[in-house]
Amino acid sequence: xxxxxxxxxxxxxxxxxxxxxxxxxxxxxxxxxxxxxxxxxxxxxxxxxxxxxxxxxxxxxxxxxxxxxxxxxxxxxxxxxxxxxxxxxxxxxxxxxxxxxxxxxxxxxxxxxxxxxxxxxxxxxxxxxxxxxxxxxxxxxxxxxxxxxxxxxxxxxxxxxxxxxxxxxxxxxxxxxxxxxxxxxxxxxxxxxxxxxxxxxxxxxxxxxxxxxxxxxxxxxxxxxxxxxxxxxxxxxxxxxxxxxxxxxxxxxxxxxxxxxxxxxxxxxxxxxxxxxxxxxxxxxxxxxxxxxxxxxxxxxxxxxxxxxxxxxxxxxxxxxxxxxxxxxxxxxxxxxxxxxxxxxxxxxxxxxxxxxxxxxxxxxxxxxxxxxxxxxxxxxxxxxxxxxxxxxxxxxxxxxxxxxxxxxxxxxxxxxxxxxxxxxxxxxxxxxxxxxxxxxxxxxxxxxxxxxxxxxxxxxxxxxxxxxxxxxxxxxxxxxxxxxxxxxxxxxxxxxxxxxxxxxxxxxxxxxxxxxxxxxxxxxxxxxxxxxxxxxxxxxxxxxxxxxxxxxxxx
Numbered sequence: 402x403x404x405x406x407x408x409x410x411x412x413x414x415x416x417x418x419x420x421x422x423x424x425x426x427x428x429x430x431x432x433x434x435x436x437x438x439x440x441x442x443x444x445x446x447x448x449x450x451x452x453x454x455x456x457x458x459x460x461x462x463x464x465x466x467x468x469x470x471x472x473x474x475x476x477x478x479x480x481x482x483x484x485x486x487x488x489x490x491x492x493x494x495x496x497x498x499x500x501x502x503x504x505x506x507x508x509x510x511x512x513x514x515x516x517x518x519x520x521x522x523x524x525x526x527x528x529x530x531x532x533x534x535x536x537x538x539x540x541x542x543x544x545x546x547x548x549x550x551x552x553x554x555x556x557x558x559x560x561x562x563x564x565x566x567x568x569x570x571x572x573x574x575x576x577x578x579x580x581x582x583x584x585x586x587x588x589x590x591x592x593x594x595x596x597x598x599x600x601x602x603x604x605x606x607x608x609x610x611x612x613x614x615x616x617x618x619x620x621x622x623x624x625x626x627x628x629x630x631x632x633x634x635x636x637x638x639x640x641x642x643x644x645x646x647x648x649x650x651x652x653x654x655x656x657x658x659x660x661x662x663x664x665x666x667x668x669x670x671x672x673x674x675x676x677x678x679x680x681x682x683x684x685x686x687x688x689x690x691x692x693x694x695x696x697x698x699x700x701x702x703x704x705x706x707x708x709x710x711x712x713x714x715x716x717x718x719x720x721x722x723x724x725x726x727x728x729x730x731x732x733x734x735x736x737x738x739x740x741x742x743x744x745x746x747x748x749x750x751x752x753x754x755x756x757x758x759x760x761x762x763x764x765x766x767x768x769x770x771x772x773x774x775x776x777x778x779x780x781x782x783x784x785x786x787x788x789x790x791x792x793x794x795x796x797x798x799x800x801x802x803x804x805x806x807x808x809x810x811x812x813x814x815x816x817x818x819x820x821x822x823x824x825x826x827x828x829x830x831x832x833x834x835x836x837x838x839x840x841x842x843x844x845x846x847x848x849x850x851x852x853x854x855x856x857x858x859x860x861x862x863x864x865x866x867x868x869x870x871x872x873x874x875x876x877x878x879x880x881x882x883x884x885x886x887x888x889x890x891x892x893x894x895x896x897x898x899x900x901x902x903x904x905x906x907x908x909x910x911x912x913x914x915x916x917x918x919x920x921x922x923x924x925x926x927x928x929x930x931x932x933x934x935x936x937x938x939x940x941x942x943x944x945x946x947x948x949x950x951x952x953x954x955x956x957x
Contacts, residue, residue, distance in 0.1 A: 428460025699927030
């Protein structure tokens with residue numbers, strides 16, 4: 402019984418259908434993206450749900466591109482969508498396109514005309530909207546509504562042949578002009594678009610509307626469970642009506658709450674604006690909520706699937722905290738990412754009593770969370786780089802790092818004691834001088850001393866130079882789409898900070914794009930695709946702790 406209670410409402414429907422022999426117990430879902438942009442994390446929830454259901458119930462999932470608007474579609478988007486689905490860990494049964502069905506959909510439209518349930522409209526979009534009425538006032542028929550079936554068939558064929566200009570004619574279903582559901586008031590079925598289609602070329606100049614193409618495509622494929630987001634609830638009566646009147650396979654539509662994430666936007670139109678207006682570097686900018694952007698930022702497919710599982714499947718829209726996604730990736734990378742040392746804001750440290758020119762190899766564990774991760778060695782010399790914030794010239798009490806007279810352990814190396822420092826003309830510390838305790842080496846410490854602080858470092862002579870890109874939330878508002886201001890005015894000016902010259906362990910020069918690491922005390926980072934053999938580039942995936950939670954708490 403406990404397993405039954407854990408089922409989401411769609412799984413309950415599927416299990417009931419299987420138990421009752423609906424569709425012979427067969428489960429066939431579909432994921433139907435429009436190829437007019439890159440997929441975002443909201444789509445990931447739909448992918449995980451559709452493909453996950455099929456996997457759970459021994460079914461299959463079709464990938465069907467809803468390519469009914471040639472003006473906005475491109476093969477670049479088709480390719481990116483396929484890459485993202487595979488990266489998330491899923492494989493489709495058939496790769497299909499709504500354009501595969503253009504001839505069949507045209508025949509369906511002819512059948513609707515013949516039944517007296519569709520007509521060719523002359524009115525403009527504004528005139529159609531005005532005649533539709535309001536939810537409380539019935540619509541009024543346009544003159545074209547009374548045309549004969551024969552005249553409509555002739556006009557529709559001429560529309561197909563390209564005799565009319567864009568917008569000059571449409572095909573409308575003859576629904577119920579008094580229906581309280583505005584979608585049932587003579588909805589558009591076809592519009593004219595003289596535009597080149599990425600698959601059918603110039604063969605067609607009329608294209609079906611979503612409401613006509615979607616349900617019929619589901620039916621043609623014998624989809625058993627057509628799962629949509631909540632905004633399609635009012636479309637469902639129309640979905641069912643077309644199927645009933647056409648007397649075709651009765652696919653069924655079910656709706657669930659889409660995934661909304663704080664500090665970002667989920668509108669493909671708005672994401673496209675960010676790209677085209679140069680607010681981000683592209684669809685895969687690591688600040689974008691696109692799957693390709695999250696991948697480039699260092700998120701894993703498992704962490705995104707984990708978010709979808711944690712969020713679950715609901716019937717009501719809600720806003721998911723971005724920090725939950727960050728928690729999922731932290732949890733994974735804490736287990737899997739090797740620990741390395743990287744100094745992001747370097748200052749030179751000279752150990753005056755360590756022999757100049759001597760180099761020692763210090764042993765370091767790769768990942769204390771993984772006993773099979775092994776170890777590596779790090780070169781140690783008398784001149785190091787440490788973080789500027791790890792030294793204070795006049796440290797307060799309880800400052801457990803380095804300062805004049807203060808002792809600290811260098812990670813995997815020795816205990817050192819701060820002695821003095823030099824400054825430049827502007828008062829910035831340029832060099833710190835310290836002494837080390839030779840008997841305090843990590844793994845064989847015989848000094849008898851205990852120090853409270855441990856800091857990381859890299860050897861100045863051996864360190865590799867790296868560019869480090871520190872990413873933060875793209876927007877300052879928790880829900881940019883709900884604000885009255887233009888969403889672009891809410892872009893976080895500090896969403897990207899580039900450190901041109903950080904220093905990292907020399908071994909990291911061998912790291913490949915996509916490899917993930919924990920920079921000790923600094924966060925989780927991934928090697929970016931912009932890296933070259935001469936210069937490695939890292940993107941910060943996420944901080945070690947939820948820094949935003951602290952800031953939010955301060956503001957309360």
